[in-house]
Amino acid sequence: DLVTETDKACEDLVFNHLKQHFPDHKFIGEETTAAYGATELTDEPTWIVDPLDGTTNFVHGFPFVCVSIGLTIKKVPVVGVVYNPIMDELFTGIRGKGSFLNGNPLKVSSKDELLKCLLATEVMHI
Numbered sequence: 001d002l003v004t005e006t007d008k009a010c011e012d013l014v015f016n017h018l019k020q021h022f023p024d025h026k027f028i029g030e031e032t033t034a035a036y037g038a039t040e041l042t043d044e045p046t047w048i049v050d051p052l053d054g055t056t057n058f059v060h061g062f063p064f065v066c067v068s069i070g071l072t073i074k075k076v077p078v079v080g081v082v083y084n085p086i087m088d089e090l091f092t093g094i095r096g097k098g099s100f101l102n103g104n105p106l107k108v109s110s111k112d113e114l115l116k117c118l119l120a121t122e123v124m125h126i
Contacts, residue, residue, distance in 0.1 A: 010051030
């Protein structure tokens with residue numbers, strides 16, 4: 001189907017680019033895992049990619065869609081990148097260095113009670 005083809009094409013694009021720069025690293029992708037079964041996370045540097053995060057939103061034209069990429073070393077997440085091309089929002093995070101939105105530092109909320117917070121979640125579709 002179109003979504004699977006789009007997901008796979010995006011995953012291939014991301015993997016091919018990363019492999020040019022990091023040929024000795026491992027790769028885990030949502031589409032590859034869906035097609036071939038679970039891939040074990042090892043201590044080796046491993047890129048984890050969801051090429052089309054928010055597939056349901058993508059199908060319905062809802063603008064909350066992103067490419068999610070993470071790097072683990074010794075099974076510890078060290079880098080995360082989430083890009084929403086529709087809203088041109090680039091979220092980045094580096095272990096020990098902080099998190100950023102389009103280069104601007106993010107900070108945690110000062111709220112200390114859940115009742116005073118806005119909470120959003122996704123209910124899986126069946």
